[in-house]
Amino acid sequence: MTCLVSSREERIEDSEENSPVEQVALTVPTGDDPSLPGLTFRMWVLGILSCFVLSCINQFFWYRTEPLIISAISAQIAVVPLGRLMAAKITSHIFLKGTSYEFTLNPGPFNVKEHVLITIFANSGAGTVYAIHLVTVVKVFYRRNISFFVSLIVVITTQVLGFGWAGIYRRYLVEPAAMWWPSNLVQVSLFRALHEKEERLKGRLTCIQFFIIVISCSFAYYIFPGYLFKILTSFSWVCWIFPKSVLAQQLGSGLYGLGLGSLGFDWSSIASYLGSPLASPWFATANVAVGFFLVMYVLTPANYWLNVYNAKTFPLFSDELFKANGSEYNISSIVDSDFSLDINAYDQEGPLHLSTFFAMSYGVGFAALSATIMHVLLFHGREIWEQARASCKEERWDIHTKLMSGYKQVPQWWFWVILVANIGAAIFVCEYYNEQLQLPWWGVLLACAVSFVFILPIGVICAVTNQFLTLNVLTEFIIGYLYPGYPVANMCFKVYGEMSMAQAVVFLQDLKLGHYMKIPPRNMFMAQILGTLIAVIVYLGTAWWLLETIPDICESSSSIWTCPSDTVFYDSTVIWGLIGPRRIFGNQGTYRAINWFFLGGFIAPIIVWLAHKKFPEKNWIRLINMPILIGATGRMPPATAVNYTTWILVGFLSGFVVYRYRPHLWKKYNYVLSGGLEAGLAFMAILLYLCLGMEEISLDWWGNDLDGCSYATCPTAKGVKVDGCPVVS
Structure with missing residues (x-):
């Protein structure tokens, strides 16, 4: 066990009743004190x-x-x-x-x-509250009206709707032992370290002593990457060796290039987009590593240097939108007075172009969606079917589910009431305030149907690998074809389809945490619902205040308020909503061939499944998870290469080296280390902002140049002129 168990707990010594998942058996207590x-x-x-x-x-x-x-x-x-x-x-x-x-x-x-x-x-x-992206993009990027009341209804319904789905799927994604949700083990380890008494062995640290040391060191260290020496966030040494080479900086930049040799000595750059690498099982980390390598170092450079779609006219890695000559696309010029696409203006401006990596990121997003469906059907289909048939048979439960069965359960109809009420509220706000949201009633129902279908396969992936796949591309693709030219309708469809699914997964993960810690289900229900309602109101209130009080928020001229994630969200609304997929990826578009990625994602899991059937003795084949491998770079952009390279390295050291060769240290300290690193960083980040950030006190020297690769965003096509870049003759 991670730490010794409290004497108050009822110990169940029969190891056969423990979880069949080794990490869970080593971490989660098998006792309960209902009093x-x-x-x-x-x-x-x-x-x-x-x-x-x-x-x-x-x-x-x-x-x-x-x-x-x-x-x-x-x-x-x-x-x-x-x-x-x-x-x-x-x-x-x-x-x-x-x-x-x-x-x-x-x-x-x-x-x-x-x-x-x-x-x-x-x-x-x-x-984060995903629907606030919609509010930000409408108010700041499109400079259109959306009222606080409409924003509040959209935010609440998108967040709470997922709780209804979670209640329906809890018997498949919470009760089975195989659905173990790895990231919960970090919090379980911390609960035990903070509450259980442990005897200190001679020459060894207790869990709480180790945690105090880690959080103190993390707190003290973050002053360097957080303020004094920010280049530690992306240490791209290749750019220092070749300060005038566009090619070298494209290869070496951790923020704007392929990140070869780039490392991040900052826990926030390691864990900010992919979560803690210490909580990721090694097989999942390995799948991410292979997928990242193939997309970042094979697919992207091959398409760029072969000049596919005139790729050299644009940066190698960028989330900007371009005209054919490499200049930035003027989006406002193609929006008419009705807040829809002006076809004549678009024909004059010409087709929209993407950077090589941005285009490839949509391709792998297509492939990941079809791969997710096939992988779950082939590798987990029988298990899910058996669980559906025998979900109430106690012999299929592990010790944790047996202990939880003694508590009064939440009636299923509670979840159905939440589901119906939120769908009704969503239809009302979209229909009654259609001039602000643009989405018709059938769009809400279709978005809910998409979410309902994908919660199970994506939940299985997340519960087993700790990697989360999104529905961004699918939702944008569907509504973009059915209802093109309306960017806000596209955003609404995406937040209802994507966010209700994502929230369902978050709720299910929390339910599993309560499952591990033996929290009465009705208490969990109350905490999740009330916590969500408080959170969405505070999130929206804070966002509204910032949007109304900061004059240059989300503009490139702003010193610190540049809104990187909202910028990517805005670009997506232009591609999929305003212009529409038919004019970019369809028969009228430049990037038609990218649709073949759907077929590739469909076939890939079948190949792995056939190989597993052919060579059942080779267990490593079953560990190849095509949705994770193909969708590894799904968070790029805004995530960058340095986030991945360092995350993979730390995940390898923890999940493979230490877990295999020092298992006693791993099971005692691994998850405690993860929590301590994150908490120390968070406390110092808050302190730095309160003491220095609010006063805009900064240090201007070369050590705070985040990447030091000024040429990494330069095009390499002949004759293309970009400010600050050399012109290739």
């Missing part, structure tokens, strides 16, 4: 406070050039001394004693179950 109270006064106070603070901070940092997401782990750690202080100081008097309504503000020591519920609240405020 521990969860819905305490301090849980309500600290849970709501954590949700509020994380929501506000994360939305605040989201618009910055270097976005930072503060995860729930920071709150998970910060509330421990506060909880213990409240347990020591608040009165333990029993109010209304002797009645059926008696209660106390202090039921005893701060316990792990209320700590888990606080963390569930914090999880609600720890991610």
Whole structure:
């Protein structure tokens, strides 16, 4: 086990009843104490406070050039001394004693179950609210009107809708032991380190001692990549050796090129887009590594240097939109007064062009979608079918599901009410405020249908590999063909199709955390719903305030408020919504051949499955996960090469080297290390902003030039002129 188990827990010694997943068996306790109270006064106070603070901070940092997401782990750690202080100081008097309504503000020591519920609240405020992209793009990039009320309804419905889907799929993605959700083990390890007593062996550190050392070192170190020496975020040494070579900088830049030799000595650059590499199973890390290598170092450079689609006229790696001559596309010139595409203006401006990598990223997105469906059908289809037939048979449950069966369950109809109510509200706001949202009622229903179909396959992938696949491309593709020329309708369809699916996966992951920690299901239901409602209101309020008060927000001229993720979102609305896929990827478009990626993604899992059937003794074949391998670069852009190269390296050292050759160290310290690194960075990042960022105090020297590869974005076609770039004769 990661740490010793508390004497209060009922120990179940029969190892055969433990989880069949080794990492879970090594990390998650197999006991429960049902007498521990969860819905305490301090849980309500600290849970709501954590949700509020994380929501506000994360939305605040989201618009910055270097976005930072503060995860729930920071709150998970910060509330421990506060909880213990409240347990020591608040009165333990029993109010209304002797009645059926008696209660106390202090039921005893701060316990792990209320700590888990606080963390569930914090999880609600720890991610991002995807629908706020829509609000930002409409208000800032298109400079059109969208009211706060309409924004609020869209944000709430897209976030809460996923909870209805989660309730339907919980028996397939939470109860089975095979659905183990690796990232939850980080939080489980921290709960145990913070609550369980452990004897210190001679010459060894306890979990909590190790955690304190890690968080202290991470806190102190982040002042360098976070303020004093920012080049550590992307250490692209190749550019230093060849300061005037466009080719060398295209190869070596970690932010604007292929990232050969580039490393990030900053935990935020390692874990910001792909999550913690310490929480990723090695087989999943290996699949990401192979996929990244093939796309980044084979597919992209081959298409670029063969000048496919006149690729050399544009940068190798960029999310900008271009005209045929390599200049930036003037999007505002092709939007008419009705907020739709002006066909005549578009014909005058000419077809839109993409950088090589941006075009390839859509291709691998196509392939990943078809690969996901085929992989789950071939490798998990029988398992899902058997689970559907025998989901209520206790002999199919592991020890954790058996322990949870003793608690009062959430009725299925609760989830159906949430689902129907949110779909109804979404249809109302889209129909009644159609001049702002553009999406007709049938678009909402179709988006929900797409989400419903893909939650199971994507949930299986995430639950087993810790890698999340999105529906961005599919949702954009569908509505772009059915309803072209309307960018806001495209955004609405995407947030309802993509976000309700993503939220369902997040809710399912939290349900599995409660499953591991034996939290009563009805308590989990309450914390997730209330936490989500608080989070969306705070997220939208913070975003609205920033959008109204910062004059140059999301503009390239802004010093820190450049909104990188919103810029990519805006580019997508132009490609798929305003212009439409038919004029880019269809029979009227430049990039028609990219549609063949759909077929490639469909065939790839079949090849792996046939190889597995042919050579069943070779277990490594089954570990080839084509959706993860093909979709490895799905987060690029805004993620860059350095995020991947360093993530893969750290994942290899943890998941392969240490796990194989020092398993006793891995099982005791691995997940604790991950939590400590993240929490230390988060606390220092907040401190730096409060002390220096708010006053705009910065250091201007070469060590804070993030990449040092000024030529990496230059085109290499002959005669193309771009400011700051050499002209190839």
